[in-house]
Structures are given as C-alpha cells and as structure tokens.
Amino acid sequence: MYKKFIKLLPGLLIIGLLSFGCAQSPDVKQEMTPKASQTQQQAEKNVYKGTIVGKSNKAKTISIEVGKGKQAQTMMVKFDDQTKGVEHAVKGHAAIITFEKRGNDVYAKVIKQKLAKLPQGVTEIKTEELSALVTNAHKMYLVDSRPASRYGQSHLPGAVSIPVPMLKEKQSALLPADKNELLIFYCGGPT
Template sequence: MKKTLTKFIPFIIMASFLVTGCNQDTSSTTTATKPAMSTKAKKPEGMVYKGKVVGKSNKAKSISIVVGKGDKAKTVMVKFDDKTKGVEHAAKGHASIIYYEMRDGQPWATVVKPKLAKLPKGVTAIETAELKSMIDAKADFTLIDARPGKRYAAAHLPGAKNIGTKEYKKKAPSILPKDKNKLLIMYCGGPT
C-alpha cells in the first residue's frame, strides 16, 4: 500500500495546488481526489480525502471530514492510530488533506496535512506582524474581510470591510477605492 501511495504523490501534490485555501462555513470547496489514471487503483474513490474537518475524537481515534462539492458533499469518517502522521493538523473547522489506506473495509489515515492555499497570480501574502504594524500606523490601504456576513458581524479586524466570496460585484464598487493602484488586503478565517 505504501508503494502505491508513493506513486500517487506527484498527482496528490499537483492536485493540492489546484485547491485554494481559507475555509468557509457554508460549503466545502474541496473534492476527494481521484487517484492517478496510470495504474488501476484498488479503490475507485481514491486514497486521499481533502476538505473541511467537521470533527475529531481523540477518544475514538477518528476524524470526520467533508469531501466533495455542493450536492455531492459527504462526510467520511477516517480512523487514525499512533502511527498516523500529523494528526494535529486535523482540527474541527479546518481544511485538511488526509492520505489513507483501507483496512478491514475502513479508511485509516496514514498522513494528515493542512490544506495549502494557493494565491492568485499577482497576489502576495502578508503576515500578522506586518499587518498589525500597518494597521497601527494607519497606513493607506483597504482591509477586506472575505468571510460570510454573519462571521464578519460577530468579530472582525479593526477597520475591515466585508466582501463575501460571492459579493464582489455587488459590494466592491462602494467599498474598494477607485484608484486601482491602491493597496487592498484580504483575509478570512484562515487556511488550516
């Protein structure tokens, strides 16, 4: 099984870059990736789950993760044990990638990784310290909270305005500066 998994790793890595980060609470943005086509996989549903972890129990040693989009979204339960690597990356509400193998008809996690976020072309990342110093210095930029309105309403960063994922067309004209050279900084609920 390990060997099979190794073969898939390039595909898994490629696939992981196709997925953007920053989870949302409304719908999962992820899919259960199909294994590579070059070999005939034993399990047609694939050997990696990607999606939002909806539960983890250390007592029962299992992780529940939502995979698939929209109507096809479903929750799967994956067991883990002391040999599973990176179990700490599976936390409720966070996006994870879980590599697994089948044992006695049940999926067992072999490796758990945080789901990587992919930045659109031309966009750079910013870290907490830099953002904090810019906010404190009242630097000239527009801070956008990209989470759903309810989450924004509950709590947001100082001075942040809300433009949810599907609201760009509706809200951007009134919130974003006319000058397209001005700095915009976006954030949401975190990638992992």
C-alpha cells in the same frame, strides 16, 4: 514594475476571491472516469480530500466528507500516535488525509490543511506583516471578507466589511478608486 503590480492587485484579488471563495468548503478535484467515482479514485491514491465532519479522540477516528453533490461520501479513518498533523482534523475545515490500509482498517498517516491557492500575481501577507502595517498606520484598504455578523463581533482596526457574496455581486464597485492603494483581504480561516 511595483506600480504595475499594485494596479493589477485589486483585480487579481477579486478574481481570486470569486474563484476560490474565503474559508468555504473546498472543491474536491474532479478527475472522474466514466467507470470510477471520485471517492474510489481518491481511495486508490490513498488520499482523501474534503471537509472534516467529525473527530473522536476517544475512538481515535476522523470522518471526512469527500466528493460533491450526490456523489459525496463520508469516509472514516483511524489515527494513532504515528499519525502526523492530527491537530489539522478540525470539524468544518478542509483537509487532505493521506492514509494506509492495515488489515481491514484505514489509518491516517498525514493530515494537512487544504488551503486555497492564490491566483498568479497575488501574494500572501503574514500576520506579523499585517500587524506592523496596522500599527504604523500604513495607508491601505483593509477588507474583512467574513460574513457581516462576524465583522460586527470583532474586526481589525480600520477594516471595511465586504462579505464574499457582496463582493461577487458588486465586484470592483466596492473597492477604492485609487488603484495604487494597497489592498488587503482577510477572512476567518486559513485560505
């Protein structure tokens, strides 16, 4: 069973990266009705999903862009000492903000990172596990999927630079011929 899984792993990882990208702006779930915009539907559920575009600790406000394309809107929410997860409101990062209305104001209750979902059959490896594999010189194919300029600044020992756009273009031709080899991808943000 393990060998079958290992043989499928490269293909599953490629599909996952091509489908979900790596540390890119998230896709906001599309559940639109003809009469309601995406932003209105999210507000009705008291949840904003999108990319943080700004945060002011002095004004205690967070701006989040929700929606896609022409329907994208920047929404502002306040936060206070009761707001959980304020540390996840990082400019340029994907987030999910659950909020409540207090009078005319909108206050964030909980802020969470919006992470990419892994395809079925692909597992996440924790930093400590990867560190042990690198330290013990475990045989693996380690792929840095960040832009080449970031790879040039610094990368994990033994990592090969295969940025996501290159992987989309050349696909499995960039991966090792040995389909039993352990294949690990990493990027610059939470996925």
